[in-house]
Amino acid sequence: MTEPLHRSLGLTDDEATEIHDILGRDAVPLELAMYAVMWSEHCSYKSSRIHLKRLPTEAEWVLVGPGENAGVVDVGDGIAAAIRIESHNHPSAIEPYQGAATGVGGILRDIFTMGARPIALMDPLRFGPLDDARSRWIAEGVVSGVSGYGNSVGVPTVGGEAVFDPTYIDNPLVNVLCLGILPTDRLVLAHATGVGNLAVLLGSATGRDGIGGASVLASAGFSDDDESKRPSVQVGDPFEEKRLIEACLELLDAKLVVGIQDLGAAGLSGATSETASRAGMGMDVDVSAVPLREADMEPFEIMTSESQERMLAIVEPADVDRVYEICRRWEVQATVIGKVTEPDTDGVGWLRLLDGFDGEELGRIPADSLHEDCPLYDRPRRPPADLGARRSDDPSRLDPPADLGATVVGMLTDTTWISSQYDHQLFLNTVEAPGGDAAVLRLKHPGTGVDTGRGLALTTDGNHRWCAVDPRAGTALTVAESILNLAVVGARPLAVVNCLNFGNPEHPEVMWQLSESIDGMAEACTAFGVPVIGGNVSLYNESRGANIDPSPVIGLLGIIDRLVRRPPGVRFVDGGRILLLGEPSTALAGSRWAFDQGHRGGMLAELDTVAHTQVADLVRSLVIGGLLHGAHDVSTGGLGVALAEMAVKSGIGFNVARIADHAELLSEAPSRVVVCVDAETVPAIERAAEAAGVPCSRLGVATGDRLVVKDLLEVSLAHAAAEWRDRLPRALGEGTAQG
Amino acid sequence: MSTRVGVVLFPGSNCELDVIEAVCSLGAEGEILWHGDATTNGVDAVVVPGGFAHGDYLRPGAIARFSPVMEAVAEHARSGGPVVGICNGFQVLTEAGMLPGALQKNRGLKFVCSTSRLRVESTDSVLTSQLSVGDELVVPINHFEGNFTCSPETLAELTGDDRVVLRYIDNPNGSVDDIAGICSEDRNVVGLMPHPERATSELLGSSDGRGLLQSMLVAAGAATVA
Numbered sequence: 001m002t003e004p005l006h007r008s009l010g011l012t013d014d015e016a017t018e019i020h021d022i023l024g025r026d027a028v029p030l031e032l033a034m035y036a037v038m039w040s041e042h043c044s045y046k047s048s049r050i051h052l053k054r055l056p057t058e059a060e061w062v063l064v065g066p067g068e069n070a071g072v073v074d075v076g077d078g079i080a081a082a083i084r085i086e087s088h089n090h091p092s093a094i095e096p097y098q099g100a101a102t103g104v105g106g107i108l109r110d111i112f113t114m115g116a117r118p119i120a121l122m123d124p125l126r127f128g129p130l131d132d133a134r135s136r137w138i139a140e141g142v143v144s145g146v147s148g149y150g151n152s153v154g155v156p157t158v159g160g161e162a163v164f165d166p167t168y169i170d171n172p173l174v175n176v177l178c179l180g181i182l183p184t185d186r187l188v189l190a191h192a193t194g195v196g197n198l199a200v201l202l203g204s205a206t207g208r209d210g211i212g213g214a215s216v217l218a219s220a221g222f223s224d225d226d227e228s229k230r231p232s233v234q235v236g237d238p239f240e241e242k243r244l245i246e247a248c249l250e251l252l253d254a255k256l257v258v259g260i261q262d263l264g265a266a267g268l269s270g271a272t273s274e275t276a277s278r279a280g281m282g283m284d285v286d287v288s289a290v291p292l293r294e295a296d297m298e299p300f301e302i303m304t305s306e307s308q309e310r311m312l313a314i315v316e317p318a319d320v321d322r323v324y325e326i327c328r329r330w331e332v333q334a335t336v337i338g339k340v341t342e343p344d345t346d347g348v349g350w351l352r353l354l355d356g357f358d359g360e361e362l363g364r365i366p367a368d369s370l371h372e373d374c375p376l377y378d379r380p381r382r383p384p385a386d387l388g389a390r391r392s393d394d395p396s397r398l399d400p401p402a403d404l405g406a407t408v409v410g411m412l413t414d415t416t417w418i419s420s421q422y423d424h425q426l427f428l429n430t431v432e433a434p435g436g437d438a439a440v441l442r443l444k445h446p447g448t449g450v451d452t453g454r455g456l457a458l459t460t461d462g463n464h465r466w467c468a469v470d471p472r473a474g475t476a477l478t479v480a481e482s483i484l485n486l487a488v489v490g491a492r493p494l495a496v497v498n499c500l501n502f503g504n505p506e507h508p509e510v511m512w513q514l515s516e517s518i519d520g521m522a523e524a525c526t527a528f529g530v531p532v533i534g535g536n537v538s539l540y541n542e543s544r545g546a547n548i549d550p551s552p553v554i555g556l557l558g559i560i561d562r563l564v565r566r567p568p569g570v571r572f573v574d575g576g577r578i579l580l581l582g583e584p585s586t587a588l589a590g591s592r593w594a595f596d597q598g599h600r601g602g603m604l605a606e607l608d609t610v611a612h613t614q615v616a617d618l619v620r621s622l623v624i625g626g627l628l629h630g631a632h633d634v635s636t637g638g639l640g641v642a643l644a645e646m647a648v649k650s651g652i653g654f655n656v657a658r659i660a661d662h663a664e665l666l667s668e669a670p671s672r673v674v675v676c677v678d679a680e681t682v683p684a685i686e687r688a689a690e691a692a693g694v695p696c697s698r699l700g701v702a703t704g705d706r707l708v709v710k711d712l713l714e715v716s717l718a719h720a721a722a723e724w725r726d727r728l729p730r731a732l733g734e735g736t737a738q739g
Numbered sequence: 740m741s742t743r744v745g746v747v748l749f750p751g752s753n754c755e756l757d758v759i760e761a762v763c764s765l766g767a768e769g770e771i772l773w774h775g776d777a778t779t780n781g782v783d784a785v786v787v788p789g790g791f792a793h794g795d796y797l798r799p800g801a802i803a804r805f806s807p808v809m810e811a812v813a814e815h816a817r818s819g820g821p822v823v824g825i826c827n828g829f830q831v832l833t834e835a836g837m838l839p840g841a842l843q844k845n846r847g848l849k850f851v852c853s854t855s856r857l858r859v860e861s862t863d864s865v866l867t868s869q870l871s872v873g874d875e876l877v878v879p880i881n882h883f884e885g886n887f888t889c890s891p892e893t894l895a896e897l898t899g900d901d902r903v904v905l906r907y908i909d910n911p912n913g914s915v916d917d918i919a920g921i922c923s924e925d926r927n928v929v930g931l932m933p934h935p936e937r938a939t940s941e942l943l944g945s946s947d948g949r950g951l952l953q954s955m956l957v958a959a960g961a962a963t964v965a
Contacts, residue, residue: 420849420852423850426757431942
């Protein structure tokens, strides 16, 4: 018995019935294929949308919130910043280089679609453990892909994260964030307005790569026949993308475009229906006009291909010749493939697929039904059965580590092996390079190049351990960590974007995790007054039958009101005094150490958003005042790892005391920052802390060639630094990380 | 009138605006020279900037050398005007035969973006005239194909004629004889892999590139007077 077509395309029986009801007839295969990609989880967010509505999205500086290609905020001086984060997890698991490369390409198009020039990329990456050969292969391929595409397309990669953990074995997370800036008055939206206007397809010819990528690959788990999915992975061409960026920005500068949209997941089906639907219009699409790589492609292949480096511009007929001229100069192919049409008397905008504008009608679909009106699911949610038992089992009952020095040193990883493969300096903006708590960029006007004397700061953060213990509190803690990461470089937060990487939404426990995580993010963002202006949801992250730990990634954009000096950075100066700002803690639940012991229980340390804000405000003012030589927030690995990282990065040891036990050294409780200051500055810092209502404790001195925590830990700096520096090169190959 | 620096723009170049910003910060004027136009517009100095001209397809610089602008750049050099190729620009100049040798993939076969320490080896070039032999400079590098190589005869010629202008202190890419930058026989064409324009502000980590670019502007001024 043959499977019905809709099922092999990834549509459920109920969805097929709904399509029949919308059209009032059976869909032809072309239409069914378009519904299948547009209604896929990846494109429609059908399992998450009802939950995402709970996020706070408004603030007076928000120009564009969620729902467009990127969120946009006003950053002053006539400048707007566009930001978005995306995942390319599944393609990268199958074909690491191209999966990661096309992830970069896709996010760039989302940014210049808004009229912004992309100025920075960040790559939060998660891989399986370094002792797993396939995970190493994936990691190396992904990093090469980001490097190969990002460097060549000419956008610096200024930061990111790399986490190696068994939960990501066979299912890496490859998230990519892009930031762009634009003169505020150049902002464009992806709307196909104006009856009679033309839809011009820009960029690459359309091929068979990536057909069904959104539905087949991104919206289902993995099984043994992964190899057969490789043709669903797209292939990227950064040189084509570079020319496309320059051509599109020139078209926008010349005001030749009324709306523009990139072709991402779902290809032409997405770009044509979304631009028409947003404008309340219809569109006639001449499928036969689309330039092809292979002559014998079927209409359904043309409409669902995910070939990269393509844009759809909506242009007034009188301007088409000038559009062609600019595209010719940049060697970018441009072809009229559609016309904006009036909605019918019932207000329905129809997407008509035609074989020539005056030729046969191949299909006819209400544009809204592909985009806005896709089905939404409130899938069953259920907390895990052992939740109560797990929460009452605190890791404080575990025996302390026999060798605390080895425990701390074992958690140090220098990510230079990764970041040195990325151009992180282009555009002369990068003040703080990868390796700091947040990237810092000079803010220059995108039109005039004039330096504003201010800066932008960017961080991405995620912690699957916190979220595995408690997805709601863990996500809130992640937002809090991001805020501190910005504070230590002197920045205040402006806007959050998020990438929600979760398992199979058909499992009620995963839906519970997702819903809880969104609530935690909403609570924290509301408390901190930071709007969520965009996001991406990646579900079905599972392999070998297990869901990944819940892995929301938070991207936070901030602004530095006065950028006159480099931020203090993760470092000590010789003879500097080491202070801890914030309340000491011994809470171990969700800590890296507890998880390394296989302990996934307990209650996370509570986040006091008022106290947290006091710490962040204090640190920010100290940084801007130039009072600190070093500053580092306490996060993964706790105070011990924070101190050790400051030591290995500066080549200066430390001698600290008054830390009670291993729990106080390894706790990852929030709202704490280690700072290094001159001896004579200590009283001033203490007075400032007291005035701010922030506890401040003197820990010790930065000096010497050993890491010493009195009565707890003593290791040589040289050993710690070598372990830190060599961990990735040893596992992944020497490369040129040395020297 | 301030010195005019022309910066060549091929499709795929990406450091052109950075070079213009850097030379402007030194009081010069910068302008784009489009690859398809066979002229240098009468500028005083030409920079072939970093990036990925024509996507580095086939081989870095292999396609760019055929662009109409390159004949004008060669003519500018023949008449004594300064020409500086940075990173991809160095690759283009070797492909165009304006400098000897070639840039192959880095030892280690990985892209490397980092900070390099350089030593000035000769001050008899348009890029180093305002510096002293032995000066140490901190200048960023950012390349996959930066491993300079050449025949033993060419190497002997370069060293014998004092045409190695910059060497790496910690060789990051396997370049023969630690070579980071060389000049032409007439000493007015210089190619180097490090990016002086990325080292023009302490806020960004180093201002050691200013002396290099300043040398180029001095040479450009002299060439104009002549």
